[in-house]
Amino acid sequence: MELRLGLWLVNAAGDAVQVEWPTDTCGMTFGKPDTQEAIDALRVVDTQVLPNPGPGT
Secondary structure (H helix, E strand, C coil): CCCCCCCCEEECCEEEEEEEECCCCCCEECCHHHHHHHCCCCCCCCCCCCCCCCCCC
16 A cells, blocks of 8 residues: 655745645656655745644545
8 A cells, every 4th residue: 555645835925725646547757856846846834743633634
């Protein structure tokens, strides 16, 4: 099983969008090296880890 964490991108105005890793038809991620490089190139100004609300919420 592959674990993929939730990822949100927020611009300077505070607008947020939830993004996901690209996946193939089986739901497995692909393009990790290129996708990770693009994410690494972003400037991180804040990080927040939120608790998982659990199933059904």
